[in-house]
Structure formats: C-alpha cells, structure tokens
Amino acid sequence: MNMDAFFKAASIAVIGASRDSTKVGNVILRNLIDGKFKGKIYPVNPNAEEIQGLKCYPSADAIKERVELAVIAVPTPFVIPVLGQCAKKGIKHAVIISAGFRETGNAKGEEELKTVLNKYGIRAIGPNCLGTFNSRSEMDTLFLPRYRLKRPETGNISFICQSGAVGAAILDMATAQGYGFAKFASYGNAVDVDESDLLEYFGNDEETKVICMYVEGIRDGRKFLEVAKRVTKKKPVIILKGGVTEQGSHAIVSHTGSLAGAAEVYFGAFKQAGVVRADSLYDMFNYARILEASVPACGGRVQIITNGGGYGVLASDSIAKFGLEMAEMTSGTVKALKVKFPPAMNVGNPLDLLGDATTERYKAALEAAMNDNNVDAIVLVVLYQTPRITTDVIDVITEMNARKKKPMVVVSTGGEFTELLRRNLEMAGIATFEYPEEAVKAMSALVGYYGSK
Amino acid sequence: MNMDAFFKAASIAVIGASRDSTKVGNVILRNLIDGKFKGKIYPVNPNAEEIQGLKCYPSADAIKERVELAVIAVPTPFVIPVLGQCAKKGIKHAVIISAGFRETGNAKGEEELKTVLNKYGIRAIGPNCLGTFNSRSEMDTLFLPRYRLKRPETGNISFICQSGAVGAAILDMATAQGYGFAKFASYGNAVDVDESDLLEYFGNDEETKVICMYVEGIRDGRKFLEVAKRVTKKKPVIILKGGVTEQGSHAIVSHTGSLAGAAEVYFGAFKQAGVVRADSLYDMFNYARILEASVPACGGRVQIITNGGGYGVLASDSIAKFGLEMAEMTSGTVKALKVKFPPAMNVGNPLDLLGDATTERYKAALEAAMNDNNVDAIVLVVLYQTPRITTDVIDVITEMNARKKKPMVVVSTGGEFTELLRRNLEMAGIATFEYPEEAVKAMSALVGYYGSK
Numbered sequence: 056m057n058m059d060a061f062f063k064a065a066s067i068a069v070i071g072a073s074r075d076s077t078k079v080g081n082v083i084l085r086n087l088i089d090g091k092f093k094g095k096i097y098p099v100n101p102n103a104e105e106i107q108g109l110k111c112y113p114s115a116d117a118i119k120e121r122v123e124l125a126v127i128a129v130p131t132p133f134v135i136p137v138l139g140q141c142a143k144k145g146i147k148h149a150v151i152i153s154a155g156f157r158e159t160g161n162a163k164g165e166e167e168l169k170t171v172l173n174k175y176g177i178r179a180i181g182p183n184c185l186g187t188f189n190s191r192s193e194m195d196t197l198f199l200p201r202y203r204l205k206r207p208e209t210g211n212i213s214f215i216c217q218s219g220a221v222g223a224a225i226l227d228m229a230t231a232q233g234y235g236f237a238k239f240a241s242y243g244n245a246v247d248v249d250e251s252d253l254l255e256y257f258g259n260d261e262e263t264k265v266i267c268m269y270v271e272g273i274r275d276g277r278k279f280l281e282v283a284k285r286v287t288k289k290k291p292v293i294i295l296k297g298g299v300t301e302q303g304s305h306a307i308v309s310h311t312g313s314l315a316g317a318a319e320v321y322f323g324a325f326k327q328a329g330v331v332r333a334d335s336l337y338d339m340f341n342y343a344r345i346l347e348a349s350v351p352a353c354g355g356r357v358q359i360i361t362n363g364g365g366y367g368v369l370a371s372d373s374i375a376k377f378g379l380e381m382a383e384m385t386s387g388t389v390k391a392l393k394v395k396f397p398p399a400m401n402v403g404n405p406l407d408l409l410g411d412a413t414t415e416r417y418k419a420a421l422e423a424a425m426n427d428n429n430v431d432a433i434v435l436v437v438l439y440q441t442p443r444i445t446t447d448v449i450d451v452i453t454e455m456n457a458r459k460k461k462p463m464v465v466v467s468t469g470g471e472f473t474e475l476l477r478r479n480l481e482m483a484g485i486a487t488f489e490y491p492e493e494a495v496k497a498m499s500a501l502v503g504y505y506g507s508k
Numbered sequence: 509m510n511m512d513a514f515f516k517a518a519s520i521a522v523i524g525a526s527r528d529s530t531k532v533g534n535v536i537l538r539n540l541i542d543g544k545f546k547g548k549i550y551p552v553n554p555n556a557e558e559i560q561g562l563k564c565y566p567s568a569d570a571i572k573e574r575v576e577l578a579v580i581a582v583p584t585p586f587v588i589p590v591l592g593q594c595a596k597k598g599i600k601h602a603v604i605i606s607a608g609f610r611e612t613g614n615a616k617g618e619e620e621l622k623t624v625l626n627k628y629g630i631r632a633i634g635p636n637c638l639g640t641f642n643s644r645s646e647m648d649t650l651f652l653p654r655y656r657l658k659r660p661e662t663g664n665i666s667f668i669c670q671s672g673a674v675g676a677a678i679l680d681m682a683t684a685q686g687y688g689f690a691k692f693a694s695y696g697n698a699v700d701v702d703e704s705d706l707l708e709y710f711g712n713d714e715e716t717k718v719i720c721m722y723v724e725g726i727r728d729g730r731k732f733l734e735v736a737k738r739v740t741k742k743k744p745v746i747i748l749k750g751g752v753t754e755q756g757s758h759a760i761v762s763h764t765g766s767l768a769g770a771a772e773v774y775f776g777a778f779k780q781a782g783v784v785r786a787d788s789l790y791d792m793f794n795y796a797r798i799l800e801a802s803v804p805a806c807g808g809r810v811q812i813i814t815n816g817g818g819y820g821v822l823a824s825d826s827i828a829k830f831g832l833e834m835a836e837m838t839s840g841t842v843k844a845l846k847v848k849f850p851p852a853m854n855v856g857n858p859l860d861l862l863g864d865a866t867t868e869r870y871k872a873a874l875e876a877a878m879n880d881n882n883v884d885a886i887v888l889v890v891l892y893q894t895p896r897i898t899t900d901v902i903d904v905i906t907e908m909n910a911r912k913k914k915p916m917v918v919v920s921t922g923g924e925f926t927e928l929l930r931r932n933l934e935m936a937g938i939a940t941f942e943y944p945e946e947a948v949k950a951m952s953a954l955v956g957y958y959g960s961k
C-alpha cells in the first residue's frame with residue numbers, strides 16, 4: 056500500500072475548516088498555513104467562502120485541482136457523508152481526526168465507517184487520532200496549535216503512537232530538549248491503517264533510522280510479527296506496551312477500546328521479532344537516543360571509565376543488573392596504561408581516573424579502551440565538578456567517537472557546566488545520560504538489539 | 509556526641525590554606541570568604557603571613573581566639589603532626605580533606621590516624637572526603653570551587669554521601685533544578701565519624717525533613733540498625749547502596765576500600781529499620797522530592813485522574829508493578845460526578861477527563877477524590893498540550909493540595925508551557941514528575957515509608 060500521502064501529500068483538503076479559532080478545523084488549517092508546508096491547501100466548509108485568506112469549498116468534490124489527502128475534522132455524523140464527497144473527487148487518502156466511534160461505545164458507527172472506506176477504496180488513519188507530522192516538509196495534520204505543542208526539529212526518530220495525548224506530550228518534551236524527529240503518526244482507533252502498516256512504512260522510509268511505538272493493543276498479531284521481523288533487520292524498533300497488568304488492561308478498555316491481551320504473549324512476540332522492549336516512557340526515550348546515535352555493538356563487554364569512584368560502583372552494579380559483562384582489558388593495554396598513570400591508580404574496570412583526572416588521562420584511557428580487543432563498548436563518566444578537568448575533554452571525546460569504532464555513552468550529572476558538556480556531545484552525535492544506571496541500561500538495549508539480529 | 513561544629517562552627521581554622529589558586533586549601537578558604545558565612549576564619553600555613561586578606565598563622569596553636577573546627581587540607585604525612593597542633597589549641601573537631609590513607613592501600617596510616625584522634629579526643633570527618641555544607645549559614649568546607657559546584661538553596665533534604673564525586677554531582681544538578689538542601693556531608697573513609705553518626709545527627713536536626721544517603725559499606729551494622737530504627741520513626745531515610753552485585757562490590761574495593769557485604773543482608777536491615785531503599789540515583793531523587801513535599805499517606809489506594817488516556821493506562825500498569833492498589837470511589841461520588849460530566853465520560857479509575865478537559869473538570873474530579881473515603885492518594889496527570897486546558901488549573905491544584913488532606917503528585921510532560929506549570933506547582937510544595945511511571949513509583953515509596961512506621 057502506498058502511504059506517502061499521509062506524510063508527503065502535495066495537496067490537502069481540510070474538511071471541517073472553520074473560522075472559529077477554538078475549533079479543531081481552524082487549528083489544523085492554521086498549522087498548515089503557518090508552517091513551512093509548500094503544498095496546496097483547500098479549506099472545505101459549506102458555510103464559508105473564505106477562511107484565513109484561502110478560498111473555501113462547499114465540499115471536497117467542488118475542488119477542481121488534484122487533492123492527495125483529506126483531513127477530516129467534522130462532527131461524527133458527518134464523517135461518512137464527507138467521505139462520499141472525497142470518493143467523488145477521487146481522493147484516496149484521509150486522516151480522520153473526528154472522534155465518537157468505538158472509543159465511546161459506538162462500535163456500529165465504526166463498522167459502518169470501515170465498510171464505507173472499503174467501498175470507496177479510501178485508505179484512512181484514525182478515527183479519533185491526533186494526526187500525522189513530517190518534520191522535513193512540515194506536512195502537518197496534528198490538531199493541536201503550535202503554541203501548545205511545539206513541532207520538533209528534523210531528526211531520525213519516527214514515532215508511532217496509539218494514544219494522541221502520549222504522542223503530543225512526548226513530542227513537545229523532546230522538542231524542548233532538542234531532539235529531532237523524522238515523522239510522527241497517532242493512529243487512534245485504527246479502523247483501516249494500523250500500527251503494522253505504519254511500522255512497515257517507516258521501515259522503508261529512508262529518513263527514519265529508529266522507530267518508537269506506544270501501543271495498547273495490536274490488531275493483527277500475525278501481520279505485526281511478520282512486518283516487525285522484517286523491519287528490525289533494517290533498523291531498531293522500540294516498543295512500549297500499555298496495559299501489561301490487569302489494572303492497565305482494564306484502563307485500556309475505556310481508552311482506545313483495544314483488547315490488551317496477555318503481556319507475556321506480547322513480550323514473546325516482541326522478542327521473536329527482534330523488537331527492543333521498553334518498560335516505561337523514560338526507557339523508551341533513552342533507548343531511542345542511544346540507538347540513534349551509536350555505531351552497532353559487537354558484544355556486551357563494557358569498559359567503564361570514570362573520575363568519580365561512586366559512579367564507577369553504580370555503573371558496575373548496573374552492568375550486572377542489565378545483563379552486560381565487565382570487559383577485561385588485555386595485559387598489554389593494562390601495562391601500557393600503568394606507565395602513563397600515577398602509581399597509586401588502579402588500572403582495572405571500572406578504570407577510576409580519580410578526582411584529579413585531567414583531559415590527558417581521559418585521552419589515554421579512551422584510546423586504550425577503543426583499541427583493546429577485549430572491549431566491546433564504553434561507558435564514560437565525566438564529572439565536571441572535580442578540580443582539574445577542563446572543557447577540552449569535549450574535543451577528546453568527540454574525536455574518539457568520530458572514529459566510529461565502538462559504542463560509547465557519556466554520563467554527566469550537574470548544573471550549567473555539565474549542560475554545556477552534554478549539549479556539545481549530543482550535537483556531535485554522542486548519547487549522554489545524567490545517571491550511570493540509565494546509561495548502562497540504554498547500552499544494554501543497544502547490545503540486545505544488535506545481538507538479536 | 510555533639511557534632512554541631514561540623515555544620516555550625518562559628519570559628520574555623522583552614523589548615524593548609526594556600527595562596528596558589530589551584531590548591532585545595534586555597535579553594536576552601538575562598539569558599540568561606542565568598543559565601544554568606546558569618547563566623548571567624550583563620551588560615552594556617554607556616555610559609556605565609558597573609559592569605560586572601562586574612563592574617564595567616566604558622567600553626568593552629570598560634571591562634572589566640574577560640575577555634576571550633578579545623579579543616580585539614582595538607583599532604584598526607586602532615587595530617588598527624590597538624591592534629592597535634594590542633595590538640596594543643598584545644599580544637600575538638602576536624603574535617604580531614606587530605607587523602608592518601610586506606611583508599612590508596614595505606615591502611616597503616618589510617619590506623620595511626622585513628623589512634624591519634626582517640627588520644628587527642630578529636631572527632632573527625634574524613635579523611636579523603638569532600639567536606640560538609642550547611643545551606644543556612646553557608647558554613648562550607650567543600651573543596652570544590654563555586655563555579656564548578658554551585659551551592660544549593662536552603663531546603664529540607666540532607667544528604668550523607670560516602671563518595672565525594674557522587675555528592676558533588678548530585679548537589680550541582682539539584683541546585684540547577686531548583687531543589688533545596690539543609691545540610692550535606694561527604695564522610696570519605698570514616699575513620700571516626702561514620703554514616704550512623706551523621707544519620708543520628710540529621711535525625712535530630714530540625715532543619716532536616718528528609719535524609720538521603722549513598723553508602724558503599726556500613727561500618728558497624730548493629731549501630732546503624734539501632735540508629736536507623738530510631739531516625740525513621742521521626743523522618744524518612746532513603747538509602748542508595750552501591751555494590752549490590754559482585755561487579756559493584758569489586759569496584760568498591762578500589763574506591764572506598766569498604767567491604768560491600770551481601771546485598772540481601774543490607775536490604776533486610778534496611779527493611780527492618782524502616783529505611784526507604786532506592787535502586788538508582790534517579791529513584792533516590794524522586795523519592796526525596798515526594799517525601800519532602802507530601803503529607804503522610806494513610807494507605808495505598810490510588811485514584812488516577814488524567815486528561816490523556818494513554819497516561820492513565822501507563823499509570824495503572826505502574827500501580828500494579830509497584831505494589832499499590834487502584835482506588836474505587838464510593839457509588840455516591842461516582843453518581844455525583846456523572847451528573848457533572850458529559851454522558852460519554854466513564855467515571856472510574858483511571859478517571860479520564862478526556863482530551864477536551866477543562867479546569868472545571870479537574871476541579872470537580874480532584875474535589876471528589878479528596879473527599880472520598882475510598883481514596884488514599886492521588887496521581888494527577890495534566891497534559892498541557894490538549895486544547896481546552898488553561899493555566900488556572902494551577903490554582904485549582906495548589907488550592908486543593910493546600911488543604912493537606914491526601915498525598916498527591918502531578919505528572920506533566922512537555923516543553924515550555926509544561927515547565928511553567930511544574931515550576932509553579934513545585935514552588936507550592938507539590939511534587940511533580942515527567943512520566944507516570946516514576947510518579948507512581950515515588951508514590952509507592954511514600955506509601956511504603958508511612959506503612960512501615
């Protein structure tokens with residue numbers, strides 16, 4: 056199925072466009088006009104001649120020019136009639152924002168909607184969805200105004216989200232924190248296009264390097280498994296499943312009306328398909344960052360380098376908790392480092408560069424770990440509060456990472472000074488974390504993904 | 509033992525004070541002079557007559573005035589002779605910053621130090637420690653400059669940290685995020701004053717409402733258990749134990765030289781003593797925030813109120829994962845709410861106020877949950893991206909929380925707008941969280957603490 060129109064349409068009819076700024080149809084139109092979207096926009100509303108400076112059409116089939124996508128934001132009873140007009144016009148793709156179907160108990164309405172879409176041969180996302188967004192073209196069907204939901208910068212993560220509110224909140228936060236996205240889709244009730252279709256589409260999308268999903272239920276397990284197996288061979292897929300407990304599944308019924316199913320069945324399927332499973336939004340985000348930034352992992356033997364002994368201890372605990380191994384550098388490497396470092400320093404794992412660590416010590420340690428065959432990946436702790444560390448450590452880390460030899464994450468906790476360090480490293484494509492535990496957990500997700508391929 | 513001098517000394521001798529700004533003794537002196545500290549400061553250095561505008565003394569016993577605390581930052585071999593001069597002067601308390609003892613294999617040196625301290629009757633924190641800090645008086649013996657480690661605002665959390673680097677990084681970050689601290693102590697090798705002594709002291713300290721600890725080893729288990737049992741009856745104690753795995757304990761040996769001991773033994777003791785156990789720095793921080801902010805919990809039946817269905821699902825999952833219960837509001841409350849809310853809305857738990865939730869809906873829902881006898885605590889999700897929510901929801905939440913009836917946490921994810929909400933609520937003494945999972949986990953720590961009392 057060709058789904059390009061949902062993300063790359065060059066001409067869009069906004070059905071239910073409105074002059075009233077509190078109406079969803081007004082917001083969607085404004086978002087398209089105000090953004091960088093370069094395509095044609097056709098407002099449709101039988102009671103207006105012009106909206107926001109654009110000529111308004113009484114119905115979709117009154118538009119003369121070609122229309123690739125309809126965004127439908129009309130009251131529930133009008134959705135089906137409006138689709139009839141779209142069919143007449145020859146529109147083959149629709150994003151149905153309108154709600155009031157299965158999620159409110161109107162299962163009959165949703166069945167009718169499905170029949171009508173089939174009859175007309177229209178592919179649809181929704182109903183009851185937040186919409187779609189493409190950061191490159193700013194093709195934007197999200198019904199939230201930009202002052203409430205900032206649109207993200209261009210990036211490599213695409214996000215498929217069953218829940219509109221989860222999607223909006225995450226996009227907004229990620230944008231504030233400077234992360235980029237490629238594409239976003241909130242698919243709501245999935246009367247037609249479902250999570251597997253979107254997964255397949257993003258799997259083939261060259262602008263997408265990592266796919267994140269929040270799902271409450273999966274409509275067709277066999278289809279999902281088959282698609283996911285294929286996609287995870289090409290790029291990482293991280294899934295957070297809502298409703299993994301009895302309490303959570305119960306909550307789902309009144310939310311998206313999905314059947315949650317037994318968590319174990321889902322987890323088994325994820326594992327079989329090579330999916331990276333996240334247990335929380337926090338984890339999903341952390342995993343996406345490392346999987347986007349890092350070179351592939353060849354194994355799970357991790358060298359910890361630190362200037363804070365306690366962080367070395369906590370990172371070591373996490374290595375064990377999250378199923379990784381402590382690397383043991385070769386005796387040649389250890390010998391060479393002992394010559395370079397003060398005699399009191401213990402060259403092991405964690406490699407504690409001590410509280411008076413300098414950029415030179417970091418350089419020697421990093422170089423050694425990068426070149427040692429017993430080390431698969433590096434967790435680098437840089438605490439900026441210690442007296443002798445200077446900002447040029449950023450250059451050393453960046454340069455070492457640019458060699459693209461081994462996965463590396465940087466842990467750094469603190470205030471302004473630390474933020475400077477982290478922003479610079481993130482800009483250079485290095486995943487950074489505030490705490491050792493989360494850095495190691497993210498590393499474990501990276502190792503797990505490449506180990507399952 | 510009276511330990512006031514470590515945090516409230518009115519006169520301090522800085523032994524090893526230096527003109528060289530790269531030296532620790534210089535930094536400590538500068539921190540005392542530059543801060544709000546109102547007490548007397550006496551630099552001690554046999555090779556200078558004046559340092560930073562203050563008269564310098566050749567040795568501690570050359571000072572005429574009363575001295576309550578010595579901060580010792582001299583090379584290892586001079587620590588013991590310098591303590592002799594302190595004894596002559598009648599100084600009874602010392603913070604020993606100097607390193608080079610057990611942590612570098614110099615166990616003999618540490619034994620001697622212990623003997624000397626006993627002989628002179630001097631109580632000491634350290635050696636190999638970061639120092640102490642009191643946010644109210646800015647009595648500050650930390651050896652890191654303020655531009656690297658910002659000092660926190662006045663608050664209610666006191667932090668005991670075996671590792672200096674962990675302590676410094678956490679203080680710095682917390683300060684940047686606007687959290688306040690009462691007192692801080694990094695006790696290093698604990699040759700004399702140990703974690704239990706500090707715990708007891710902070711337990712009796714009226715400015716301390718919540719105690720956080722990072723420990724790698726506990727010196728005297730029986731003493732700790734006895735002290736902790738007493739303190740946790742008065743205020744919450746949250747402990748993160750480093751070295752709970754074989755890998756972590758191994759890392760400890762070269763860090764603080766403590767014996768890590770079996771994790772199970774520690775965890776059992778923590779439980780017995782009513783200690784709140786944190787499994788990561790992230791958790792420790794989250795727990796401290798809720799325990800500082802919240803009224804006591806009377807039970808674990810939680811009502812979730814949300815305007816994002818997906819967040820309701822994730823919060824419900826977490827309720828089950830972290831051992832809490834879903835509250836069931838009485839039929840009277842449910843009936844009353846049904847009248848107020850749109851007919852399509854399902855009044856249950858989670859209580860989903862839907863994507864078009866207004867401040868009025870939040871008010872009705874919060875009031876109902878606060879007054880319902882089947883509800884012990886509230887997890888309130890406010891997603892600011894939805895179209896009809898307005899900033900006056902802050903007033904409603906603040907007012908409701910000010911009644912001090914039940915514990916409440918607020919979950920809010922997003923960008924600038926959300927930050928505004930969260931900062932306002934935090935200022936009003938409400939713990940806020942970015943993700944539903946961490947909010948529920950923190951609530952579970954709160955319920956656990958009050959349940960164990």
